[in-house]
Amino acid sequence: MDNISTELLFTLLACLIIISGYFSGSETGMMSLNRYRLKHLSNQGHKGAKRVEKLLARPDRLIGLILIGNNLVNILASAIATIIGMRLYGDLGVAIATGVLTLVVLVFAEVTPKTLAAIYPERVSYASSLLLRVLMKVLAPLVILVNCITNGFLRLLGIKSLSNKADHLSSEELRTVVNEAGSLIPSRHQDMLVSILDLEHVTVDGIMVPRNEITGIDVNDDWKSIVRQLTHSPHARVVLYRDQIDEVVGMVRLREAYRLMLEKNEFNKQTLLKSADEIYFIPEGTPLNVQLIKFQRNNERIGLVVDEYGDIIGLVTLEDILEEIVGEFTTSMAPSLAEEITPQPDGCYLIEGSANIRDINKGLQWSLPTDGPRTLNGLILEHLQDLPETNISIMIAEHNMEVIEFSENKIKMVKVHPIQ
Structure with missing residues (x-):
């Protein structure tokens, strides 16, 4: 070192500070990336995103590489700063070099690059990944050795080593992501997505037509009254029962009933009962997301909700569940x-x-x-x-x-x- 001029040492020190800033910014940029956007860009064929995704596949090795490079550079910079300080100020120069280098490293090699990387994580990460990929291959033996030592200590403490586990979002976290999307997703679409997530928290009891409001036809009424109710019903399907709603016998489609009226010369109670579909029952407390799937699997659009004693407490349709997602339909007979x-x-x-x-x-x-x-x-x-x-x-x-x-x-x- 004695044969190296002070000017060259200053130049080397400046280069080392820049390199230290590169490692610091790369670490913050890599860790600040939106992993879901990164995966999306990688699937779209973005070269920078693919490089970063490969590096983040083993985050322990990536962090090890960056810290090895950063510490080597900072230690070398400290040694050079000490030599410069002693040349300029003697023994007092050690203290002066320590103070000045600490301030310079904090400003130019830590705070500034990390702040920029936090603001522009994609730009920093995609650019730095070019050099990091090369360094990962060159320093692979040293990185693996350091990782083996650190992972061994972690195992002694009962902690599993780092691995790139898939990041899974809970429904609450996904709701936050949707709400924070801002203008990227129209507000109407955000409301619909959040409503879909809310289906698991709402049961059929919360949206069903209550028992006392269910429209039905008592098949024990006289035939003229039954026909009158069929022709004036505002619904596409009507429940058929005997004397009381708990004694349901079926559910008739008005379209089918009108067809029978036109095609059959003898349209009577027996014909009506034969044309009725079986009742689809729904246990109370069924979450809407579960019931939506059950409607689809069973090819049903309407069902009667029953309690633990088998008594009918309400009626739920597929449209009721869809309204929870997209809002009320103008064709709804219920008051808005x-x-x-x-x-x-x-x-x-x-x-x-x-x-x-x-x-x-x-x-x-x-x-x-x-x-x-x-x-x-x-x-x-x-x-x-x-x-x-x-x-x-x-x-x-x-x-x-x-x-x-x-x-x-x-x-x-x-x-x-x-x-x-």
Whole structure:
């Protein structure tokens, strides 16, 4: 070193700091990459993405390579800085060189390159992968040796060595990814994707038509009444039962019934019953994502929900599940949320007691509890544990609710005051 000029040492020191910055930036860039975008670009044939993906296949070796290079460079830079300091300031130069080199390394070899790499991880990683791939081959024996030693220590501590395990996302993490997509995915499509993820958290009980609202025909009625109900039914399929809804005998398709009316000279109860399909039953508590698959596998579009005792508690159709994903259809016979909620000039809302709680939460961005009753009427009755009188108020989930109309043992209208 004595034969090397001070100017050349300064040049070598500057080069070593640049190389140290390269290793530091490469490490941050590689670790900051979006792995899913990287995989997508690699599948699309992007050469840089393919190089980086191969390097990240063994992250322990990649980190080992970068740290070996970085430490070698920094140690050599420290030695050169010490020589320069002693030449210029004697023994005091050691302390001066240590302080100045520490500041220079922090600014130019650590903070600055790592910040740039964090901002532009793809640019840095794809470019640096060219040299890293070559260094990985040249220094392979040393990298493998260091990894074997470190992995041995990790095993002694009961820790498995690093491996490139597939990154799997939970539904909650995937929901966050969709919500953070921003303008990359239209907001309407984001809502649909999130709704698909929410299907596993909603059961058929939450969207079914309740028992008392199921439209059916009692086959014990006189024939003229049955024909009248068939011709005036707003639904494509009608439940057939005897005396009460629990005694179901089948489900008739109105299109098939109309065809029989036109083709058969004798269209009677026996003909109608023969044309009816078997009832498809659905256990209560079935998640919507499961029921959607069951509808597809069984080639069904409609089913009756039964409880643990076999009693019918509601009706669910394929359209009901699809509405949870894409929103309400204009052909739905049920009242829309806009018809059930009336905003008031003072900021209050008049809401019908039969309104679905989940629909209210979606439409008004509220957080009313959904783990119990499915309607606003049921929610208030559950909290009061009694039949209310009109003008009584109750606080639920920070919402002040006032019963405006109560009749036939049901809350018909509720006034919800704005949160103070």
